[in-house]
Amino acid sequence: MSGAISTMSPETVPVAGGSARWALATHSRYLTMQSVRALLRQPFFVAISLVQPMIWLLLFGELFKRVAELPGFGASSYIDFLIPGIIVMNVLFGASWSGMTFIEMIGQGTMDRMLTTPLKRGALIIASLAYNSITIVVQTAIIFLVGWPLGATYTAPGILVSLAATILLTGAFCSISNAYALVLRSREALIGLSIMLALPLSFLSSALMSQGAAPDWIRSVSRFNPVDWAVVASREALSGSPDWGAVWAHLGYLAVIALLLGYLATRAFGSYQRSI
Amino acid sequence: MINAAGLVKEYGKVRALDGLSLDVEPGTVFGLLGPNGAGKSTTVKILTTLSRATSGTAHVAGLDVTKFPDKVRRVIGCVPQQTSVDPAATGRENLNLQGALYGLRRAALKTRTDQLLTRFGLTDAANRPSRTYSGGMQRKLDVAMGLIHHPRVLFLDEPTTGLDPEARAEMWTELTHLAAEERMTILLTTHYLEEADKLASRLAIVDRGKVVATGTPDDLKNELHGDAITIDLADTATIPQARALLARIATEVTSSGRSLRARVSDGATAIPAVLAALDSAGIPVASVSVARPSLDDVYLRYAGRSFADAEGVAA
């Protein structure tokens, strides 16, 4: 084999099964594995990622304990109400930073090197979504686990829908963050813009405050807010008698926005390459 | 194999390339030589499909780089000026990922990775994160990554900048092997006149976004006044006779002590003639030496300023 390969001409180098889609899948898989390996080499960072969702839960749990008593709140158990909201907040404050990896790659020169290989641009975006989804699914599972002794009740379909909603929302937010990173290429700008996006979107949603207790205008705005779509899908699916039509509709909106933003993020490579 | 015609690249108001053209024959090492900011990296970025020229055309392996970037990417290897290894990944993982991007699979990938690790002396360090590597080791890993898929055309942007003299010499040996054994076409940029002289069979001197001279290193030097030859005679008494003989073959003949100096267009062919003439006149010779004009002289002539000055201005 070694003799054969050293005389192999470039034309005979196998091109990942020959099909572009296969190459996209293989490239995405390799890039994701590289990121996961790098993460696992940083035990401290892993520990923080695992503790963070518990802190969200305990912090917001305490903070909003009395919220359920507000007039017009509706839901009976504050912890059942809060868990979908916290799951979604966790996505927001995790996925919004995914662009940092791109900025780091640009700084390290790995981005430019990869862009001169046959790597599919989409694979960089997909791998970023996959990597962030893995961490966020683990964190979501932790929130569910810690919520249980606090009195939360779950259904299997409810958990599955919640996971699907978090993955789709992760897709949307990673894509925005990655696109920002490629266009702005600055940590500071990325942090500023991400916070400017994540904070209003979470407050203009029913993540932490019941719509019944919110002003009218927030209720109208939140109907167009992807963060709210994820909260509604998850909360509805976890409720005693889910309205499945609403669940599927909201998952559908999320899927559309995630795909659209993923496509735009892939296009952002063009903007980056025009700058170098 | 590599062809650029009238490349212009503007970054806002900065004109990084100003009509740069070059032509690289298959299987040769071509050197782009020039001071900081001359446009070497910009040229490499355009040829490797990373960046787009504002105007002008470029072909690599017969493929237009703007029309068929995907096809070009399959046949080229690229080692950027800046180190580009993933510091969080081990040397082996870096090579594996790079190979996977070109579609190399398990057994073939493993064989090739092992081969390159051995070749660049990185086997012992293969399984630790590359952030723990020295600068020289990272640079070697960079070059190894550029070679993983047996590229037909290899671009090396300042492959030895930042290496100590020993590591630089090792890298030169490796690169010489590559060109000879794998019949690769190599375009290399460098600041080092010595490196260009040693590795490249043809050179282009780039200054302010333009090629100001091209040719083999020797051609470029020959276009100057020629080589200086120095002849030490065994006996001072023969000096006047030797001077007269030498004046028929060479120019600018001068003498001091037992030494004679003169200029010839090509030292290698002139020396046997000089020695034959002196010998037939019965003049004993103690030693002969030839000094080639340096690329620094060449640079001075074409760029209108010395290399060191140009570096100083740009830095």
Ligand SMILES: Nc1ncnc2c1ncn2[C@@H]1O[C@H](COP(=O)(O)OP(=O)(O)OP(=O)(O)O)[C@@H](O)[C@H]1O
């Ligand atoms: N991304 C960029 N944006 C703006 N200007 C740029 C950019 N890249 C290069 N330039 C400018 O283009 C000119 C040529 O730069 P280039 O990097 O090609 O030079 P070089 O010959 O590689 O120099 P060095 O030897 O320092 O690497 C310089 O004036 C540089 O400032």
Ligand SMILES: [Mg+2]
């Ligand atoms: Mg450069």
